[in-house]
Amino acid sequence: MTTPPIITSVFDLFKVGPGPSSSHTIGPMKAAFDFRQRLAQLPADIQQRADAIHVYLYGSLSATGKGHGTDRAVVAGLLGWQPETTNPVAMLKLLRDPEVLYSVSVGERSIDVGASQIHFERKRYDSPYANTMVLKLLSGDQVLAEEEYYSIGGGFIIRKGEPEISASAYTVPYPYRTMAELKGLLIANAISLDELLMANEMALTNRSRADVNQRIDQILDFMHKAVRRGLKQKGVLPGTIRLSRKAPILFQQAKGMSQSSDSFLIFLNAYCLAASEENAAGGIVVTAPTSGASGVIPGLTFLAKHHFHYDRATMRAGMLAAAVIGFLIKHNASISGAEMGCMGEIGSASAMGAAFLTRCAQSVSDIGPIEAAAEIGIEHHLGMTCDPIGGYVQIPCIERNAMGAVKAYNAYLLATSGAASFQKISLDAVIKVMKATGRDMSTRYKETSEAGLALSATEC
Template identity: 80%
Template sequence: MAISNPITTSIFDLFKIGPGPSSSHTIGPMKAAFDFRHRLATLPDAVQQQADTIHIHLYGSLSATGKGHGTDRAIVAGLLGWQPETVEPDALLKLLREPDVTYPVETGKMSITVGPQHVHFERVRYDSPYANTMVLKLAAGEQTLYEEEYYSIGGGFIIRKGEPEVDPTSVSVPYPYGTMNELKAQLATHKITLDELMLANEAALTGLSRSVINQKIDQILDFMHKAVRRGLRHKGTLPGTIRLSRKAPILYQQAKGMSQSSDSFLIFLNAYCLAASEENAAGGIVVTAPTSGASGVIPGLTFLAKHHFHYDKATLRSGMLAAAAVGFLVKHNASISGAEMGCMGEIGTASAMGAAFLTRCAQPTGTINTIEAAAEIGIEHHLGMTCDPIGGYVQIPCIERNAMGAIKAYNAFLLATSGAASFQKISLDAVVKVMKATGRDMSTKYKETSEAGLALSATEC
């Protein structure tokens, strides 16, 4: 089967471990700065010895909400050699607290310092193909010695300007697909399960054995659930000027006191989603699912599935593979970036992934059509959702939206498994096309800039 533009993303690029509060504003910029640091070490000795500083220029959404998202801290961390998977959250939060403190960047034969005065939030429009653009410049006085331009495209994924794009057809996977229709055709042609297809492709992309892939999925789930547990335990207010109080511990205690009520199940789910999302807002270690801003939906649902529905590890893994398939399709054919799609790209995608997860777990022998129906319903009812964080913090409305996205995912699962999946008129491919068009038409004021919507009520908080 000839596929012109197949998906070649790894499960472990979609589900990434790193610090909150934003994959596009924190994890992506940290990775970009780490890459820049590595490139500086390869410059000629004369250039390295002449340099005296690094200037960081942030454009678009990174400029508008980068301060609240900790983009400046993340880039300095990357320049120091810190990486998202291993960074200590408390150390990250301490960076740039003092306006006069600078930090040593030592790489190759270079030893310079960088501090708050070297970070420039450029609110002027920048001619860039992406909403999240950063330019890093090595300088000697007013002279630029070397620079790189990076784009943070959501979910912690980055692109470096001028870097040749990998031809997806040059990466060989046994079952290539780029759309849901192509995915279904592969399953039908080869008479294999979705699990088998996803595992075979992942093994081809990463070179990992199936047992190692399963172990890594278990590790991802473990990190998700650790975030939930921390959030259920931690009280107080979240960082930032909003002074938003954590709600998850209160909801959790309320749910435990209502164990005989039919509502307790929903309150537990809300508590789990808020817990992970509040940890993200506090800069804790979370898992992009598919982004940090949406990192409460799937952790909450998987925690519920494990501790309330008592699904075993194998079932949870199967659900995660179904969720990944949906996340791949949205990222590949639209975007998971709030700066490009609004919140439908983040919470909408997470809700669709969550619906696919629940459907696959509940119906081990179910059809791909039911999974598709659940995912389509999840996205359909997030179309047009704006990204308008108050103060640029991933707090209001972001935290509660994670809980609402999970509830919608659960309802999408119920609707899809009601026996009427075959009646669904809108395909997943069709709704993703609509999603992309809606994001393109949406005013930039409503795409992670804090210039409209709820963000304008910041003075009331």
């Protein structure tokens, strides 16, 4: 069976919302909001009989959901909050007192929901995805309405029983599934990568070119606001680890070393840590492609803007190049830590960041070096585990964002050395390897905090 072409929008990949996790925070919030909307459409007699809402979390949503704020995200969604407009300070206050109840509207009725209605289930649940949540509207023991959702990484969700969106529902001028097909389209149509991606985006979103460009600028602005906030914020991150923020210290150190060759890397590290620390604190970030990896591309784009002084048009072209790499990985493997380990998050972000840098450095888009940079970026993250200590997106996640950005920069250097054509492994091939590696990896190393560095929690 032939797989459908890629119909993901740039703005589905780069989403704005609160940290610390796209799959554990943004996804559950969207699912709970969807459930709230469905309850509002129930017949009035069913709404009147309802007296409780219960939420059941399975897989890594259960294993590390507390550290990721999944329970708060569920309550926020049931209250009608949405990711991009959520006040992160208000969200952090949710469920701070486990005795407090929150009134959720179901038609003309209000049903109280609190910590005791959210269940972190440890038993195995028969589900096609690692991150599963079931929401139920009850009348006593009777289930009046029930929905099952899967959070599949990057804030994307699937509702059980919902028909998949047919690719035929979207008409894109240049349909592709793989990098090989994409390159074929570029040659056959004598079109640049920038123009192809822009044409598809305009068709998918029904936006004008100016609107697409304006929204890319807004996404970059959200990323850079997170960096700037993180460079100023000091103190300790939320949670039991009591991890101190490092970004402001590194930033000051870099400014004091302007004559040193090391200052460049310290600036980049500071920018990546700043955005990652904001994510860990529950601040507003951009999934790039996930919240757990939301320091890599913001750090690199901040560097590109303030150190390389690229103009807006160049930055937009770089973001489109980054997006197409994210599309290919998501379509042919996964960006979810629960499926791929951290190679699905930091590995994907590093490959996307390498593509961004490579495109920005070009006067005319050349797909060869962009593909080579992305391939190198993924290749050297293969097998990376997702093993957060205590379920918090802090150790090793924050420093891992900085390391992913440094690898992205080196991948860009390697790919633009004039030897991109010598690259033996294609991007399509390494994505296949990535998928197979994720499939073979023990679930203990995929966002469950059951192995690896997560076992060092007692030393923190």
